[in-house]
Amino acid sequence: MLQVQEVGYGYGHRSWWRSRSESDFVLKRVSFELESACCLGLLGTSGAGKSTLGRVVLGLQKPHQGQVLFEGRDLYAAGGRLRKTLRREVQVVFQDCHSSVNPLMTADQIIGEPLRNYERLSARELKRRTGELLEQVGLSIDDGSKRPDQFSGGQLQRINIARAIALRPKLIVLDEPVSSLDRMHQSLILDLLAELKASLGVSYLFITHDIQAAMTLCDRVAVMDRGEIVHLTDSPDSLRDSGQTAVRDLIEAVLPEHPADRLTLF
Numbered sequence: 520m521l522q523v524q525e526v527g528y529g530y531g532h533r534s535w536w537r538s539r540s541e542s543d544f545v546l547k548r549v550s551f552e553l554e555s556a557c558c559l560g561l562l563g564t565s566g567a568g569k570s571t572l573g574r575v576v577l578g579l580q581k582p583h584q585g586q587v588l589f590e591g592r593d594l595y596a597a598g599g600r601l602r603k604t605l606r607r608e609v610q611v612v613f614q615d616c617h618s619s620v621n622p623l624m625t626a627d628q629i630i631g632e633p634l635r636n637y638e639r640l641s642a643r644e645l646k647r648r649t650g651e652l653l654e655q656v657g658l659s660i661d662d663g664s665k666r667p668d669q670f671s672g673g674q675l676q677r678i679n680i681a682r683a684i685a686l687r688p689k690l691i692v693l694d695e696p697v698s699s700l701d702r703m704h705q706s707l708i709l710d711l712l713a714e715l716k717a718s719l720g721v722s723y724l725f726i727t728h729d730i731q732a733a734m735t736l737c738d739r740v741a742v743m744d745r746g747e748i749v750h751l752t753d754s755p756d757s758l759r760d761s762g763q764t765a766v767r768d769l770i771e772a773v774l775p776e777h778p779a780d781r782l783t784l785f
């Protein structure tokens with residue numbers, strides 16, 4: 520479904536005295552494939568290039584090298600109409616659930632936004648669909664009239680997820696979707712994402728620095744380090760035994776609530 524081929528990306532401007540060189544790239548010839556109904560984790564420490572790659576896949580940052588193909592179509596060579604279709608099929612959930620929503624809108628309005636943009640629905644049908652979406656993410660129809668400041672972080676992230684699935688996309692880029700939540704809510708949101716993947720057949724590109732979250736949700740995991748994929752596995756559980764320095768750094772970064780738990784986690 521998604522093919523990322525030899526993608527390179529560098530920030531900063533090219534000038535007459537200095538051309539952009541590959542050594543400056545924060546993404547260096549990154550390649551991977553993502554199949555339907557599959558969750559691929561992009562795991563790496565801060566600055567590895569995960570979010571940059573996410574934005575490239577979302578069509579927001581044109582790569583300086585390589586191609587991104589979505590169902591065989593080059594995302595960046597597509598014309599206006601095709602790009603609109605692609606935008607519908609690829610959605611995103613960001614880490615910061617608060618800044619992802621307009622604080623003045625109700626949950627119904629937030630979730631209904633993509634439906635209003637892409638589908639011609641009567642007010643009654645729109646209300647029915649947003650109610651359905653609220654229930655799909657574990658909220659109630661009555662929550663539809665509430666505004667963002669009336670929800671907890673976990674509930675607000677459910678609203679962001681409801682908005683992301685509203686158009687039945689084929690791919691959702693999840694950019695650290697649980698990082699700002701406590702462990703209990705992280706686990707609940709990961710369960711919800713797993714349920715939605717199974718029921719909707721949607722694929723995820725799950726950007727995270729949390730190796731436990733990656734092992735919980737992902738079917739495959741690509742470990743990134745300084746702009747490159749240094750390890751790709753179809754069995755995420757095997758990561759705990761990896762000798763890769765980048766993977767060991769991620770394991771070290773996990774701080775269990777009680778030190779005694781450290782041994783049982785890995």
Ligand SMILES: Nc1ncnc2c1ncn2[C@@H]1O[C@H](COP(=O)(O)OP(=O)(O)OP(=O)(O)O)[C@@H](O)[C@H]1O
Pocket residue numbers: 530531545563564565566567568569570571572728
């Ligand atoms: N807008 C920008 N302008 C210049 N450099 C940037 C910009 N965004 C990211 N970078 C740089 O690109 C590199 C990769 O950043 P990116 O945010 O993609 O990494 P990441 O793995 O997602 O990290 P984190 O988990 O901390 O978000 C970093 O060195 C970062 O400083």
